[in-house]
Amino acid sequence: MGLQAQQGHPDLSPCQLDTQSRNMIPELQDSFVCLWDKCESPFENAEWYYRHVDSHGLNAEYEAAGKENRVLLCGWKDCDCSCKSRCKLREHLRSHTQEKVVSCPNCGGMFANNTKFYDHLRRQTSLDQHRFQCSHCSKRFATERLLRDHMRNHVNHYKCPLCDMTCPLPSTLRTHIRFRHSDERPYKCQHCDYSCKNLVDLRKHLDTHSKVPTYSCDYGDCSFNARSLCSIKAHCRKVHEGDSEPRYKCHVCEKCFTRGNNLTVHLRKKHQFKWPSGHPRFRYKEHDDGFLRLQLVRYESVELTEQLMKEREKQGAPLDAASACLVLGPEGGLYERTGAEGAAERDCVLLSE
Incomplete structure (x- = not known):
């Protein structure tokens, strides 16, 4: 289907990404549960599950939205989405089931519809x-x-029930819980005692058991090869792309580093910065001068911000929801700015629906 979609858009350049993952079977969960209102039907087969959920989209009834408009409401648990057409609702349901129907014929990337596949190609222009x-x-x-x-x-719209981490999507929240709060490692190496939490990490690990280099450098007459893709990418950045300029700058003392993890170590040891609860690392933002500095503000939706405010009020720390923002600071993860100080910060804090 991806090849047919690509041929139907000759104006789009073909995918140029690595082909190593082409025709790889995607990672799927062991069981599936429909979370449509009053359904909760369990399935062990992915296709039956996808078809079942799609039937909810086919049978959904239009509801009034204003005087003249009618919409189809998504009945999925905790979802407030509404769609103007049945086709859009069925596509939306794939965001809950993670069903992919189109695959890139070059790199193997999988997408929920043709539009997302075309976006995949446009990103590479x-x-x-x-x-x-x-x-x-x-x-x-x-x-x-x-x-x-x-x-x-x-x-961020979704808060982790186990820590202060907030995520933009349900899928990123599920990934966060799997990697930060679960000790389960279902993917085991058949050659050693290594085990991991997803299929991608297992495939990377299996490359280390190969005696023959799996990857080779594509630049000119370069003969460098390696057993892992990350080693090849690091080689290209360092040797061929000139990525040795120190672009990561400490916002406290202006010291520069060539790698983000070196700046992370510096911030933690020199300035005693700590990660907010649930965050696996610091995030860096590129500024107008080309340097990447620590991202200090965490962006929450209006609804999630109000939820966090209520939680903090219950803990005895009342906040002004109109002007409060969450900021990453040393020694304590997130702290709140309120009142005039918080209002001054509003220009750089996105509180959107």
Whole structure:
């Protein structure tokens, strides 16, 4: 289907990514449960599960939205989405089931619909065609819709029930819980005692058991080869792409580093910064001068911010929801700025629906 979709859009350049994952079977969960209202039917077969959930979209009834408009409401647990057409609702349901129906014929990336596959190709167009820039992280995109989709990833809507981590999507929250709060490692190496939490990590590990180099450098007459893709990428950045300039700058003392993890060590040891609860690492934001500095503000949706405020009020720390923001600081993860100080910070804090 991906090949047919690509051939139908000759104006889009083919995918240029690595082909190592092409035709790989995707990682699937062991069981599936439909979370449509009053359903909760369990399935052991992915296709039966996808077809069952799709039937909810086919049978959903329109409801009034205002005087003239009618919409289809998603009945999935904790979802408030509404769609104007049955087709859109069925596509939306794939965001809950993680069903993928189109695959890139080159790299093997899998997508919920043709539009997302086309976006995958557009993201790879030359940078001079990327005219739309994110005001938060300075990344550029080929279309305005890609920029809008990207900016949603800066706003967190879902809070982890086990810590203070907040995530932009249900899928990222599930991944966070699996990696930060679960000790289960179901993927085991057949050659040694290694085990891991997902299939991607297992495949990377299996490369280390190979005696023959799996990857080789594509630059000119370079004969470098390695048994892992990350080693090849690191080689290309260091040797061929000149990525040795120190671009990571400490916002406290202005010291520069060539790698983000070196700056992370510096911030933790020299300035005693700590990760907020649930966060696996610091995040860095590119500034106008080309340097990447620590991202200090965490972006929450209005609804999630109000939820966090209520939780803090229950703990005896009342906050002004109109002007409060969450900021990463030393020694204590997140702290709140309120009142006039918080109001001054509003210009750089995104509190959107």
